[in-house]
Amino acid sequence: MHLAHYLGLLHRSQTELARAFREIGEHHRDEPDVYHVCERLAAQCDDHARRLEPFVRRYSEEAPQEPERLHSTLFSGTRSGGLGLLRDLHDLYLMAAECDISWTVIGQAAQGARDTGLLEVVSRCESETATQMTWLSTRMKQAAPQALVVAS
């Protein structure tokens, strides 16, 4: 059963997303809404990771060796300025999308495994991840014209 690998992947993605939210929020403190919302969403990602932990542990007992190239890194540091903010939010969006599709995959697997406990965690967390993506998209839509067309 390979479910453990995907659980591990999502757990790691959520932890990395939490770190990225924190770093990017902190770096863009002069955009207070970005800073405050990123703080809150980082805590949300930590919570997701925490909820996954027992399942990661349980399924890893029956898992074969982790295959290569399962995990890839999407975030490699913050940038500055209006354009930088846009690119940083863009990174967050891609990382959240990685989590989003992982929730879908794990949700499917949970149904196959008839694991109602895991299904419960998925249904709770995947909607929060979806809202994170919506917020990122909302904020980028607001910032894009000024950053790409107006600012010199």
Place this chain on the structure above:
Amino acid sequence: MSDRIAYPWGSRTPYGPPAVVERLAASLPGRLKDVLPGDIGRRSPWPVRVDTFLEEGVGEEDVDAWVQAASLMHSNGDAMDIAVKDGRIVGVRGRAGDRVNHGRLDPKDLYGWQANNSPDRLTRPLIRGCGGELVETDWDTAMNLIVARSKELLDGPGGWGHFGFYTSGQLFLEEYYTLGVIGKAGIGTPHMDGNTRLCTATAAAALKASFGTDGQPGSYTDVDHCDAIALWGHNVAETQTVLWARMLDRRRGPRPPAMLAVDPRETPVAREADVHLAIRSGTNMALMNALIHVLIDRGRYDERYVRAHTLGFEELQRTVAECTPTWAAEICDVPVRLIEQAAELLGSCDRLLSTVLQGFYQSNQATAAACQVNNIHLLRGMLGRPGAGLYQMNGQPTAQNTREAGADGDLPGMRNWENPEHIRRLAELWNVDPSVIPHWAPPTHAMQIFRYAEQGSIKLLWVSATNPAVSLPDLARIRRILARDDLFLVVQDLFLTETARFADVVLPAATWGEKQGTFTSVDRTVHLADKAVEPPGEARSDLDIFLDYARRMDFRDKDGAPLIKWHDPESAFEAWKACSAGRPCDYTGITYEKLRGESGVQWPCTPAALRGTERLYAGGRFNTDPDYCETYGHDLVTGAEYSEEQYRAREPRGRAFLQAAPYQPSPEVPGQEYPLLLTTGRTVYHFHTRTKTGRAPQLNDAAPEPWVELSPGDASAMGVSEGDTVRVESPRGALEARARVCGTRPGVVFVPFHYGYWDLDDSGPGDRAARAANELTITSWDPVSKQPVYKVAAVRVSRVAEAGGTLSAAPTVGAAAPHDPRVPPTAGGPAAEASERFGTSGRPGHGGAGVQERSGLRRDPGDRERFTPRQPAGEPAGPAAEDQPEARVPRRTEEE
């Protein structure tokens, strides 16, 4: 005669609710009411009291003309006549026949007009001279400078993005609409907002989120009918004194309404209320979720109404499931018993009136918390009938119009920027290409406009009738932005404000009494303010300034005709009517002529319903249809915008949304370094940054300088006594002022936001100790309404000097009522004597007729008593025990 500095609310005229038959008639739909004989169903039993204040030596008989207007010093919309003698304003008198105030006026109205005659009014445009100082010039030179810079910036792609407009809640509807069209169809910029963002953005956001569009459901006459009043973070006694007078008159009459107050301070409202929840700042959402928990848990909701007229009950129920009163009591730091009592009051009444203001709007989770008040009304089916009313209040006199006309973060006519059909309609109306109208994102909110200026991409900022150098959070930062070399700053105002001192061009504006226009109160009552006198010197009305700019910029429509096709207030009003047609704020049945009648008119007012509409949503049908609504909604926690598809999938079909959100702690909470919570607010004597009230002697003398309110416990722990100078510091800055020890919640520090530096002839503190409350506040805003959080900042307080025999100059009236008995009561003396004349009829009279001077009516002794602070809890009850209506009300049977 009455000293309205000492007694801001004037004499009591107690009254009871109307007879049942009147209530039945009042519940009828407008069209049916119109066919009833006489005024049945439209009468109010609130007695008339006509307040008048005239310049010394002038009697009513000496006045040359009385010119119709309404108040521009607060948001209640009190109607008045301006007294003119020899071409000067010499006083004001309340309009007896108006539905809003029945003749009463706020002290700021009685005395504030004197600022119009102030010798330091701006009378000529100012520009920067060779040495960088502001020098007088003529209009052509000043306007040509603005136009030259504008054209230079507009040249090239993205030129629109270099413009920012920051306007007000104190212009007239016609002016906002004109500015809105210039911005949205002329320049095509989304960067336009009003200072309404600071006072009323959350009201709009909460109304949209719950009911589909902006628009207050309630009417002021709900005070007459209600059996319970809940004031949510709303110190109405100091923000809308006439509305408070109406509530007090009900409280002193037969069958008085119960009263609930949520406020961390011991305001006059809190002292009057039956239940006062002095919750910890920033925890409104915890309290609201607990109250809703109890209402649902005990079945104290109208199941049929909820099923037929709302969406989202299950999610709300789930969200509040764990939010017990015991849980909330811990977070809010109030006794469980009080939360239970509040829930009982809300759950047992039949006609609940709620009002909400800055304690919610400027605090943590603003929109989410304001929506919970809407939820309580939806759960209990308390909307659209007499007494069951809801005011998501406005802070400023014309804030409603900034919103309606689209001079802030809204599109004109409460249109939805995400709805292409709404944009197409505006484009058709203005005869421009839809792509000109910025609608790729919501209009840029004020704090973001200043951020773009800080980053240098906004290069021209035009500030009209507001003073961000005192009113925005974190002033040191705001001053840095305003002073930037690459920012071309235009300021349009009456006086050389702190903000104007940074300007490249200052335009002298006319104000209330010197120009014509309309504006709308919280309960949708539209009033006309006529021009009474000429403006001083070369000052021009804001409308004329905007029209002049449009002409010089040569803004054109698709066919090459001038974009702005109107030329004066009345033609602007007619243009606005066309824009409002078919929208919730439909003005098509209103004319200037109609507004010159006895009373203001409530929108929507159409040719089919010419008498206006008293209450919205009477049939439980809301403005949530996807093609009609003003927004597709937000996630209340992050502000993420939902899509049209998501919205349509909910199939609202005219049902209201029960919005749910969990409580989250404030972004800034007290810690070791900054252990106290700062909250800011107003005194009854001042408005905004005192540009007018600071120039009216009676008002200025009542509260001449800032102060710091501390609770007795905190003060004694710090060794601070009444009048000591204290230093308040936050991570952003510091200020110094004398301490007033009074009835605020332990751990809470209050500083009034009115005081800046203009009267020290400066734009900022310079080398002196600062005194503006916003030196301390945090740059943070609600994710949905984008309203800044003024009510929650962590601070520390230290004593810097002993009082040395001087007491704090804070007023003794209102929330600042001192604990130290040595402080003499605030009084205005002979200079503040205003007259009160009492009407005999139960209906607003007709001008002077039916109104007569009456003695025999006593001032409510309770008003005096309330100046004496309540004994601390646990000690023998003092004045509080006598604070019962029965104990002090001189009952006037002729009113009953």
